[in-house]
Amino acid sequence: MASGVKQGSGMKQGGGMRQGGGMRHIVRGGRVVDPSQGIDARLDLLIEDGRVARLAEHLDSIPGVEETDASGLVVTPGLIDIHVHLREPGFEYKETVESGLRSAAAGGFTAVACMANTQPVNDHRAITELILNQARLHPYARVYPIGAVSKGLAGQELAEIGDMVKAGVVAISDDGLPVMNAALMRRALLYAQHYEVPVIQHAEDLDLTGDGVMHEGEWSTRLGLPGIPGVAEDVMVARDLLLSADTAGRYHVAHLSTGRSLAMVREAKRRGVAATCEVSPHHLLLTDQEVATSGFSTAMKMKPPLRDRSDVEALIAGLQDGTVDAIASDHAPHHPDEKDVQFSVAPFGILGLETTVSLCLDRLVGGGILELSRLVHLLSTGPASVLGLPGGSLAPGEVADITLLDLEREVTVNADAFGSMSRNTPFDGWQLRGAAVGTLLDGQPVLDG
Amino acid sequence: MSEPAIPEVTWTRKDLVGIADLSVEEIELILDTADSFQEVSQRSIKKVPTLRGKTVLNLFFEPSTRTRSSFELAEKRLSADALNFSGSGSALSKGESLIDTARNLEAMAPDLVIIRHQHPGVPHMLAQRLESGVINAGDGAHEHPTQALLDAFTIRQHKGRLAGLAVTIVGDIEHSRVVRSNIHLLVKMGAQVTVAGPRTMMPAAVEKLGVRVSYDLDEALTDADVVMMLRVQLERHGQSLFPSTREYFQLFGLTQARLAQAKDDAIVMHPGPMNRGVEISSAVADGKTSVILEQVANGVAVRMAVLYLLSLAQQGDG
Ligand SMILES: [Zn+2]
Numbered sequence: 001m002a003s004g005v006k007q008g009s010g011m012k013q014g015g016g017m018r019q020g021g022g023m024r025h026i027v028r029g030g031r032v033v034d035p036s037q038g039i040d041a042r043l044d045l046l047i048e049d050g051r052v053a054r055l056a057e058h059l060d061s062i063p064g065v066e067e068t069d070a071s072g073l074v075v076t077p078g079l080i081d082i083h084v085h086l087r088e089p090g091f092e093y094k095e096t097v098e099s100g101l102r103s104a105a106a107g108g109f110t111a112v113a114c115m116a117n118t119q120p121v122n123d124h125r126a127i128t129e130l131i132l133n134q135a136r137l138h139p140y141a142r143v144y145p146i147g148a149v150s151k152g153l154a155g156q157e158l159a160e161i162g163d164m165v166k167a168g169v170v171a172i173s174d175d176g177l178p179v180m181n182a183a184l185m186r187r188a189l190l191y192a193q194h195y196e197v198p199v200i201q202h203a204e205d206l207d208l209t210g211d212g213v214m215h216e217g218e219w220s221t222r223l224g225l226p227g228i229p230g231v232a233e234d235v236m237v238a239r240d241l242l243l244s245a246d247t248a249g250r251y252h253v254a255h256l257s258t259g260r261s262l263a264m265v266r267e268a269k270r271r272g273v274a275a276t277c278e279v280s281p282h283h284l285l286l287t288d289q290e291v292a293t294s295g296f297s298t299a300m301k302m303k304p305p306l307r308d309r310s311d312v313e314a315l316i317a318g319l320q321d322g323t324v325d326a327i328a329s330d331h332a333p334h335h336p337d338e339k340d341v342q343f344s345v346a347p348f349g350i351l352g353l354e355t356t357v358s359l360c361l362d363r364l365v366g367g368g369i370l371e372l373s374r375l376v377h378l379l380s381t382g383p384a385s386v387l388g389l390p391g392g393s394l395a396p397g398e399v400a401d402i403t404l405l406d407l408e409r410e411v412t413v414n415a416d417a418f419g420s421m422s423r424n425t426p427f428d429g430w431q432l433r434g435a436a437v438g439t440l441l442d443g444q445p446v447l448d449g
Numbered sequence: 450m451s452e453p454a455i456p457e458v459t460w461t462r463k464d465l466v467g468i469a470d471l472s473v474e475e476i477e478l479i480l481d482t483a484d485s486f487q488e489v490s491q492r493s494i495k496k497v498p499t500l501r502g503k504t505v506l507n508l509f510f511e512p513s514t515r516t517r518s519s520f521e522l523a524e525k526r527l528s529a530d531a532l533n534f535s536g537s538g539s540a541l542s543k544g545e546s547l548i549d550t551a552r553n554l555e556a557m558a559p560d561l562v563i564i565r566h567q568h569p570g571v572p573h574m575l576a577q578r579l580e581s582g583v584i585n586a587g588d589g590a591h592e593h594p595t596q597a598l599l600d601a602f603t604i605r606q607h608k609g610r611l612a613g614l615a616v617t618i619v620g621d622i623e624h625s626r627v628v629r630s631n632i633h634l635l636v637k638m639g640a641q642v643t644v645a646g647p648r649t650m651m652p653a654a655v656e657k658l659g660v661r662v663s664y665d666l667d668e669a670l671t672d673a674d675v676v677m678m679l680r681v682q683l684e685r686h687g688q689s690l691f692p693s694t695r696e697y698f699q700l701f702g703l704t705q706a707r708l709a710q711a712k713d714d715a716i717v718m719h720p721g722p723m724n725r726g727v728e729i730s731s732a733v734a735d736g737k738t739s740v741i742l743e744q745v746a747n748g749v750a751v752r753m754a755v756l757y758l759l760s761l762a763q764q765g766d767g
Contacts, residue, residue, distance in 0.1 A: 221654055295577065
């Protein structure tokens with residue numbers, strides 16, 4: 001990793017953490033898949049004081065110590081979604097920290113990193129603390145707030161990044177909007193190095209996007225909808241990689257969606273640029289054609305837009321060859337009334353927390369695209385490394401955040417049953433094989449399977 | 450008031466939202482039905498009782514004198530009760546929930562809804578929610594099916610066929626709903642379609658729609674049977690897509706001299722309203738080869754045919 005960020009630094013504890021307080025717990029009989037240690041074996045796991053104490057082929061029961069029966073299940077480091085929108089404060093009719101964390105736990109995630117485009121914007125300590133306080137009240141999963149790059153996301157002046165890092169932010173991003181101004185981006189890449197946090201870019205040149213609402217290509221032409229060209233993303237990634245190389249600043253591409261951007265990240269990594277990237281499940285599983293086949297469904301509208309087949313194939317190759325560091329959902333709740341309008345005026349964004357794991361297990365692992373351990377890496381070890389978070393590993397001494405997967409479970413996506421307050425998913429009704437059936441946080445079960 | 454001689458029909462479609470999903474048979478049926486209604490338009494009393502007792506809602510969220518009056522005339526000649534809603538300031542154009550809009554429309558229990566909207570897909574979304582038949586009178590840059598049908602009707606009148614004809618469409622291809630519907634229709638019917646215009650007004654991957662692309666007007670016009678000119682808007686949302694009308698006319702304006710590249714019996718079409726001196730010279734617009742006014746007249750017959758066929762599907766639904 002080119003990251004200059006140290007793992008498990010003291011300040012990065014995340015909201016929602018419980019006290020392990022001398023408690024012990026055994027997770028028994030599961031197939032432990034931990035890419036951080038190269039483990040894929042049937043093992044028992046002992047937790048002490050909220051941390052992993054021991055992995056062994058057999059652990060004796062200890063009187064008074066509760067156990068989780070993981071037989072037939074896969075035991076992984078707690079899954080981490082480093083790109084979600086929890087909407088609190090300001091848009092509590094879409095999602096709250098509480099509902100977002102219920103959604104995370106239901107989807108198998110033990111931690112999320114939430115973007116700063118709330119109202120007020122998370123561009124100063126008070127908002128960071130508000131989010132973390134809410135998270136403490138609803139400890140279904142950890143929350144790692146991401147602070148704004150610029151005050152008010154206005155793209156003009158740097159926000160109080162240092163103060164926010166002290167309050168708990170783990171990265172900075174104006175996500176929802178790009179940092180369009182190259183000088184500001186350069187300054188952010190320089191300044192963030194004082195606090196060892198990456199700058200996450202929503203890579204989109206807004207002038208090239210114009211009034212675009214879907215990917216520019218055959219299908220935008222057929223539908224007469226204004227297109228967002230792939231190059232709108234590519235020019236930003238190209239510019240930012242140059243700035244990252246020039247400043248040695250840590251740079252992370254959010255929801256990377258085009259083959260050309262992926263190729264540039266691959267090449268930059270080869271040169272030692274401190275760049276990482278994430279991709280979102282919808283960009284791996286859907287194409288722009290879905291806007292037509294769904295009859296202009298606004299559940300197919302997000303940024304970046306669904307791209308074409310060649311982009312999808314390039315992203316999949318990037319998952320396989322390690323160019324992609326993490327799968328992140330870009331969970332973006334919107335109220336049904338906001339989405340139930342004509343395609344052109346609907347807000348961008350779809351949910352992800354409660355569909356990511358089953359989609360990836362069914363389509364990527366079940367579909368023969370990824371080994372299970374590679375998928376677990378992309379959902380735990382990889383994202384933890386990108387943001388320098390605790391977890392992503394079940395090595396002794398690590399925080400005992402754990403996800404339990406049932407690879408055989410048949411599920412039908414049912415948006416009406418989501419823990420999220422919103423319903424905006426393009427995957428409603430999909431039948432999938434494989435699901436997260438429970439999580440442990442600090443070694444304590446959060447949800448029963 | 451005798452009923453027109455209408456061909457034997459098997460029409461089951463509730464809505465006409467676009468040409469893209471129509472079959473060749475359905476297109477032929479509409480054109481043949483329009484032939485019968487054309488005869489009505491030539492009678493001294495141009496009215497038949499075909500849609501008596503039916504309610505048709507005309508919803509125009511975008512100003513459109515031509516299409517709207519054409520539909521209204523078609524409705525009157527079929528003895529339908531027409532109700533008009535208009536105004537770009539109305540709720541739907543402001544993003545009112547489509548569910549609310551659909552509920553409001555449903556409460557009026559119309560048999561057919563004609564809709565023009567600036568956003569692609571609105572007719573489709575209403576069609577999914579309404580029991581009434583929905584006719585797309587133009588949705589953004591997406592489709593304008595009755596325009597393509599009346600264009601085809603006009604071509605057929607002059608050429609006796611569509612298959613094998615060389616049709617050249619010139620102008621702002623990217624922002625034109627007329628183009629998309631015409632491409633779908635003409636390609637389905639076996640015509641060879643060339644689209645021509647400035648590169649800044651050519652949509653991505655348009656050749657995937659089965660057309661040839663040209664950026665040279667003289668080349669594009671060579672041996673054309675039909676030349677279809679589009680209304681050009683040089684500025685959209687404050688973005689200039691072309692430096693000046695003068696320069697546009699030099700590159701893509703249709704003049705008599707340029708028209709000489711086309712076949713001797715080529716016809717010139719325009720969906721209107723025309724920008725004389727921008728995309729077309731007055732000499733061509735008013736010349737012998739121009740069928741622009743016939744297009745307007747044919748529009749009524751074609752829309753009568755569409756209204757009639759959709760009302761049949763309504764009855765079929767019970
Ligand atoms: Zn974003």
